[in-house]
Amino acid sequence: MHFTLRQFRVFEAVASRLSFTQAAKALHLSQPAVSMQVKLMEEQVGLPLFEQIGKQIYLTEAGQEIYHYSRAIGQLLSEAEEVINELKGAHRGRLTISVASTANYFVPTLLGIFHERFPDVTVSLDVTNRETLLKQLEENEVDLVVMGQPPKEMNLEAGAFMDNPLVVIAPPDHPLAQEKNIPMSRMEDEVFLTRERGSGTRSAVERFFNQHGVQLNTGMEIASNEAIKQSVQAGLGLGLLSRDTLEMELALNKLVILDVEDFPILRHWYVMHRKGKRLSTVAQAFKQFLLEEANTLLHDKPVQQP
Ligand code: PGA
Numbered sequence: 001m002h003f004t005l006r007q008f009r010v011f012e013a014v015a016s017r018l019s020f021t022q023a024a025k026a027l028h029l030s031q032p033a034v035s036m037q038v039k040l041m042e043e044q045v046g047l048p049l050f051e052q053i054g055k056q057i058y059l060t061e062a063g064q065e066i067y068h069y070s071r072a073i074g075q076l077l078s079e080a081e082e083v084i085n086e087l088k089g090a091h092r093g094r095l096t097i098s099v100a101s102t103a104n105y106f107v108p109t110l111l112g113i114f115h116e117r118f119p120d121v122t123v124s125l126d127v128t129n130r131e132t133l134l135k136q137l138e139e140n141e142v143d144l145v146v147m148g149q150p151p152k153e154m155n156l157e158a159g160a161f162m163d164n165p166l167v168v169i170a171p172p173d174h175p176l177a178q179e180k181n182i183p184m185s186r187m188e189d190e191v192f193l194t195r196e197r198g199s200g201t202r203s204a205v206e207r208f209f210n211q212h213g214v215q216l217n218t219g220m221e222i223a224s225n226e227a228i229k230q231s232v233q234a235g236l237g238l239g240l241l242s243r244d245t246l247e248m249e250l251a252l253n254k255l256v257i258l259d260v261e262d263f264p265i266l267r268h269w270y271v272m273h274r275k276g277k278r279l280s281t282v283a284q285a286f287k288q289f290l291l292e293e294a295n296t297l298l299h300d301k302p303v304q305q306p
């Protein structure tokens with residue numbers, strides 16, 4: 001099989017958008033030019049890469065395989081670019097990071113400070129849940145990932161840089177709001193609004209309730225920290241969220257943290273990448289920045305290693 005890099009780029013543009021028209025627009029090419037490149041690739045492969053059902057196009061099995069490799073090639077090319085930048089001794093280039101939805105509450109502040117120091121770095125930031133982050137690590141799609149507890153089954157290099165306590169939240173007029181040292185078993189009488197499956201917060205909470213032999217009654221499953229906070233304020237149930245998501249609501253007294261025995265659930269934020277990954281100078285600098293400075297910048301105290 002002989003493909004040109006140009007063909008890979010065109011194919012990737014179509015495969016990621018599942019649209020010839022949008023790919024052509026993004027690449028500033030005509031649609032026939034895009035179709036022609038894909039056709040040439042299909043001739044090389046000897047199998048169709050896309051199929052059309054109605055108005056929608058889909059990747060065929062062969063298309064999915066080629067897509068997998070074309071993304072890996074794209075990542076290697078940008079790594080090559082970073083290495084060359086490194087040889088030139090520059091802190092410039094692209095930093096591709098993915099962070100857990102909950103880390104979105106503090107990562108932008110840190111990126112702001114990092115950007116002041118290294119204005120020539122272009123940052124590409126994706127915010128998603130734990131399950132997707134693990135996939136991105138596995139596919140080597142990102143330089144660094146920020147999330148809670150690293151999974152044991154993956155070969156990762158992970159460093160803790162900040163505490164991530166999970167707390168029980170309620171509206172200020174909740175009957176338990178004034179109580180002290182509420183027994184954990186009392187939580188069985190409450191309804192909780194929990195994050196979606198795949199969320200790190202959700203799995204930590206489930207594990208914690210299990211360990212304490214306390215049943216977790218889920219009233220509603222909500223795939224957003226913001227929507228959980230709004231729903232708790234509206235009196236739909238209690239919430240279990242990272243303390244990092246609550247700064248504004250606590251300051252404005254829209255929500256309170258309940259004083260429940262054995263809480264908070266003690267977790268940490270980690271910066272991680274696959275073991276053996278060749279980090280660019282920029283990625284290396286950002287990793288070091290998180291490990292050495294994030295906690296002091298955000299909470300004014302050094303990190304306690306777990
Ligand atoms: P989230 O949090 O997936 O619940 O946003 C990430 C984590 O704690 O790992």
